[in-house]
């Protein structure tokens with residue numbers, strides 16, 4: 001599929017989810033230790049957890065579990081006793097759990113001290129719309145592709161509904177590459193839009209002292225996806241370039 005078609009279907013996938021996983025408030029408690037999520041990008045249930053993570057402004061270590069990756073399945077079984085995703089391990093509270101409803105409720109309770117907001121609440125509507133999003137992406141980010149192992153985890157900046165970031169997450173999942181997902185949800189009107197066309201007439205400035213602000217100080221703007229690979233010391237913007245890089249560095253072409 002061409003990149004443009006992928007971007008369009010990714011925009012449609014975010015649209016059927018009503019762009020959940022776009023915004024975040026800043027008052028979420030920041031846990032000292034990174035939460036781990038055993039995840040399958042194309043899994044509709046996992047999407048609901050990742051949407052909650054963006055909404056809560058929480059970062060996470062993603063252990064991808066694509067179907068057909070025996071090593072990943074073994075890791076998941078060792079961690080959870082089953083092969084079901086999503087599975088979450090929170091070293092801050094020593095809690096571990098499976099299933100999107102329990103995980104989403106736990107995250108809101110633990111980190112915002114609140115119930116799950118209506119728009120993310122477990123139920124039929126969210127479950128169906130998330131399945132539809134997977135269908136629009138033709139199941140990308142579900143099945144394993146042959147790949148070399150990444151020794152150290154990569155770091156990916158993005159937010160759940162970002163159509164361009166989704167394409168990168170799908171490939172990371174298919175290749176079984178683990179990564180730290182740094183969520184940069186939108187926190188104000190000026191964050192809305194693309195990097196050079198924002199909903200503000202003033203010079204763009206993220207919310208002070210936020211993760212976006214830190215990113216802005218380093219790069220002079222906020223644009224996602226942004227990928228860092230400590231194994232090769234490569235750092236890249238632009239989804240096309242990131243995908244080409246992942247294919248070249250980790251993909252193994254079938255003969």
Ligand SMILES: N[C@@H](CCC(=O)N[C@@H](CS)C(=O)NCC(=O)O)C(=O)O
Pocket residue numbers: 162163164165191192193194195222223224225237238239240
């Ligand atoms: N050409 C870029 C486009 C990236 C892009 O427009 N990203 C949007 C999110 S989908 C963005 O960074 N928006 C600005 C923001 O979130 O602050 C690519 O393919 O990676």
